[in-house]
Structures are given as C-alpha cells and as structure tokens.
Amino acid sequence: MSDADQQPIVIVGASLAGATAAEELRNDGWTGGIVLIGSETRLPYERPPLSKGVLLGKDETDVAQLHDQQWYDDNKIDLRLGKTVTSIDAAGHTVSLDDGSQVSYGKLLIATGSRVRRLDVPGGDLAGIHYLRTAEESQALDDAYVAKPRVVVVGAGWIGLESASAARERGSEVTVVEPQSTALASVLGEEVGELFAEFHRRHGVQFRFGTGVEGFEGTDKVTGVRLSGGEVIPADLVVVGVGVQPNTELAAEAGIEVATRDNGSGIVTGSDLKTSVADVYAAGDVVRWDHPLFGRSVRVEHWQNAKDSGVAAAKAMLGQEVAHDAIPYFFTDQFDLGMEYAGEIPRGTSYQVVLRGDPKSGAYFAFWLDDDRHVLAGMHVNNWDTIDAIQDLIRSGKQVDPARLADPSVELSEV
Secondary structure: OOHHHOOOEEEEOOOHHHHHHHHHHHHOOOOOOEEEEEOOOOOOEOOHHHHOOOOOOOOOHHHHEOOOHHHHHHOOEEEEEOOOEEEEEOOOOEEEEOOOOEEEOOEEEEOOOEEEOOOOOOOOOOEOEEEOOOHHHHHHHHHHHOOOOOEEEEOOOHHHHHHHHHHHHOOOOEEEEEOOOOOOHHHHHHHHHHHHHHHHHHOOOEEEEOOOEEEEEEOOEEEEEEEOOOOEEEOOEEEEOOOEEEOOHHHHHOOOOEOOHHHOOOEEEOOOOEOOOOOEEEOHHHEEEEEOOOOEEEOOOOHHHHHHHHHHHHHHHOOOOOOOOOOOEEEEEEOOEEEEEEEOOOOOOOOEEEEEOOHHHOOEEEEEEOOOOEEEEEEEEOOOOOHHHHHHHHHHOOEOOHHHHHOOOOOHHHO
16 A cells, blocks of 8 residues: 555644654655644744744744745645644544544644743733743744833743843843742752853843742733732833643543653653554654653653654654654853753752853853763853764763863863
8 A cells, every 4th residue: 555545644733843743754755645733823933043033133933934835835745724633533543623624644643842831820911921932922022122121031941041131132121030049940950050140140130039929010011020028020021931831631631641740741652752542653842752861751842852853753653663862952042152951850860060161251061960970961151063072971871080071171072
C-alpha cells in the first residue's frame, strides 16, 4: 500500500513542534496526507522573537513565521487554522473539531504546546495587564511600550526579565516583583540568579524580591500593583510572567497517560515519543519523555526542544528507530547580554556551581555539577561558539576537576 492510500497523519497543534514535524515528514519522503490543525488564525510561528526583537520595536511579528502559505500548498499540507480539536477517539482513530467535522488518522501527533499561568487576584482582568505567549500578545505589548509607561513585571523568570529588559531599553521605569529570593532562582539557583538580578539593577531595573501580588489597583485600567505586604507600586502597564502549563487536557480525556503536576506534568512517552495509546505521539512543550542519556523523564518548554522533538516524532511516526536524546538548550538576550544554556537539573538535586571567568567582566561561564562532579548543565554569557563544548561535557558523563573547570586557561575539552 502506498503512502497516498493510507490514512493521513494528523497533527494537533499548528505550533513550532507541529509544523516542524510536518516539514520533516515531507523531507523524509512521506507522500501521504498531512493535516495540520491549529486554534490560532496565524500561520505557524516560533516564539523567541516575540520576547526579543518584537518587544524592542525592531521586528514585526511576521519575522517569527516559519513558512508562508505557498509553502504549505506546495508541500500538500492541509493546514486548518482557527480550528480547535475538541476530542480524540483513540479507538476509532478520529479527531473531532469545534466546527463539527471529524478527521480520520493513521498516526496522530499531539503538539498542543502550553499556555500561560494567569494570576487569579482582584483586578486581574483590568486593561493594561499583559501576558506574553502569542504573536497578538507580543504585538499588543510592543504597541504599549511606545508610550514609555511605568512598567511592573510580575515574575523574574526568563519572560519577565526579557520583558523588563525591553521596557527599560525603550525608556520605561521598570520594577520586577518576584516571590523568590532573587531572579531565576528556581532555574539557575540563587548564586547565578543574583548575577542576573545585579546585571538588571545596573541597567536601572528595580526589584521587589520575597513578595507576591495581592491584587491590581484601578477602575477601568490598571494603575498600581498591590504587594503582599500592602505596598502599592504605581503602574501604567503590567506584564505577568509566572510560567506556563502544558495543554494536556485533550490527551487526558482520550485516556492517554499524563503526568500529574507533582510529577512535572506532560504527556508521558518513551524515548520514541510514543504515548500510552497506539499510533499517538507527542512533541513540544506538552511531552514528558524518557530521556535515554539522563535516565529519567524530562519535559522542556523551550524553542529547541520543539524543533528537535518535532523532527524525532516525525521519524518515529514513519517507523524509524528513534531515541530522542537531545540535550535541552535555551538562549536569551537581555540588554547587551547574550546567553546560551544547555542541560537539565532535576528538581531537588544538590549541586555545586562553578564559575569560569569574572562575571563583572560581562563574559563568563557557569556550570552545575552533581555530587559526583558530573556536569549537569552549563551556560555561557557573551562567550560565543562555546555551547557545543558545554554540551559535549554534559554528554560525556565524565567526572571533572572543578578547579580546572574554573580555569579559563584550560580548554573545556581538557577539564
């Protein structure tokens, strides 16, 4: 039976992972049907430019677009935008859409991504309170930054710091509110997180650490942010960046195994990205897969994993042997700081931080070692063309000498 005679491969989620999977299916020779379904009306796009060039007013949201409509037409990809899959019938191999239609599939990929966590506090629905996930939200925030408003950012994670950086570069007063002790504490730990906080302070960003948000002030539009201690910070505009949650509900309702929030959330798969249900796969933010290199399950909410897992899922759906072992990777741009990070630190793991170079110089490395001196993760700040060496250290699994790792005169390949 030829590809064209088989049921189509259906991809739920016209996301970076979903569109990348569709592209890989064609690159790998699949000539059968591909149906790519997405709730948004925009052509599939990637998210990093939304919190970087777009917020700085340097780029339009169109720069994030993966392909134009002609590309989908030329590759015979049935792209259905503005449509939401409401249910999956795993036994019948069909999906139902919100327009009442059904689509049959031979193989199904769930690439439904994630959505922002919203603050459920008084005043949370006031105008002037922004979240940053979609192209429309990025454009709205970009437009609002033009007026140089007083900005309060809730959350000192990656999105919060990138939003703060863009607002300051465009002339706004910026205050960041964060319940933890410093910036990025849950991701990088307090020592390295404080380096980022101090870097932002030098650029005029103010912080309120160790406090939460009780509510927002204002009648029709936000005028202030009320902190847990009672202080009200004046604000013309608020950006909330308190994390995301994977869109696993569709899978769970179809009887597909999904991890609990305590276990890190996500659709559970093996290293081949196959779910617990026959002919159903998962990719992108939504998947929690068995990582063959780490020997544990991981879920990664970053751009590179969306691309890598989209490719891996496509190959797996075509019957190829797949062991998705890509090392998680992330990058950020803030003011004149460029950073790349690779690796993954399991929640609750004890570690030693090794700094290489002087952070005050504006160019340095940080590494996280486990108790046996294996490199769990590493990052560089403004030391370009080094991320491959960092990933090689992680992948090697070798024990390293912290003193040699901290010594810039010793090549990373020789530590």
